[in-house]
Each structure stands twice: as structure tokens, then as C-alpha cells.
Amino acid sequence: TQLLEQSPQFLSIQEGENLTVYCNSSSVFSSLQWYRQEPGEGPVLLVTVVTGGEVKKLKRLTFQFGDARKDSSLHITAAQTGDTGLYLCAGAWSGGSNYKLTFGKGTLLTVNP
């Protein structure tokens, strides 16, 4: 069973602050995806990281995949109230004909004005 530990589970910060969310596993994933979900909506894909050591930037969001492809981080610079939501990391695992995503427990981020 592939497990993905995500931390912190809850995060409440002031607008303008920086934050980092972590996603760790003992398993090697073929890729890792980050999603953001708002209430009443399904998760929306933010980014996919595939290569060990890969860094991707999406405006104020920076995503990193660990060299061993077992961990990842999401860093938000100068958070805005619009960043509020549930952030989910998901590791893609492929074994034979099976393919599935393993989700972390999520980080519920609240950015206060």
C-alpha cells in the first residue's frame, strides 16, 4: 500500500505571508500531482511533477519533486485570500495493468485578510 503523508493538515495565515506544504512517502511514485479544491467543487489540477529534483512555478506557487521521487513540496509566496482552499497531493502509482492515485490527507489553508 502506497501511503502519502501530507502536512500540515490545517494552516491559517495572514495575507502576505509565505507557507510551505509537504508531502512525503516511503514509496517511489512515477509522478506526483498537486490539486486545489474549493467548497462545492471537485479538485482542480495545479501541476504534475515527474522528474526527480524537478521544480515548477505557477505564478506565486512553487512545486518541487524530491530527487528520489518520494516527496514533494508546495511553497506559496505572499499568500492571498484567494489562495484559501484544500490542497491535495496525489502520488501516481503504476503496477502492471493497475494505475491509481494515492492522495494525501490534504492541507486546509485559510488566508485571512
Place this chain on the structure above:
Amino acid sequence: SAVISQKPSRDICQRGTSLTIQCQVDSQVTMMFWYRQQPGQSLTLIATANQGSEATYESGFVIDKFPISRPNLTFSTLTVSNMSPEDSSIYLCSAGRQGAEAFFGQGTRLTVV
């Protein structure tokens, strides 16, 4: 990317009844999945919907309770059978190609009374 339409978006059902949730994808995809999610929490995979064959269920989920159909590459249904209040949750359909990103519908919020 894929656009996923899921319906109904919400429903309130009597205990002992069944509800069928539909998921339509705007393009042919290899993989379709059904998840369950409590508000503010992470996703739990119910099963992988296989075209033309029985779905592959995760531990704790059985076909009699959650029958799934997938008659073609773009459509799937999940039925929640003989519902009880414990089945109240958000049910999400996801689709994608093997080894690639997964995209989600907006979810079905089910309340069983």
C-alpha cells in the same frame, strides 16, 4: 485536459433507497475512478471503473453496495445502494489516461436522512 460532467450535483435521499450518479467525460479516456470525500478531508478511492468488465474495488468497498457501470470510454455510473446516513458524503468521478493527470467532476453531495 478533460471536462467531466457529473450529476446530480446534490441530492437528499431516504434511507434504504438507492441513488445512481452519472459521470460523462468529453473525450475518450483510459481510466475512470470513483472517490468518496468528507467535506474538508481527503479522497478515498472506491473503485476503478473498467470498460466492459467488472470494476476493481478497493478494500472496504463491495460491488453489492456500490455497483459501477462503464459501458464505454466516456461514461460511467456509480450506484449507492440501500443507503444509510453513514453514506452521506461527497462522491467524485475522476478520469484520465494511464500515467497522466486525473481530472475531476464537481462532485455529488449526498445526504441520507
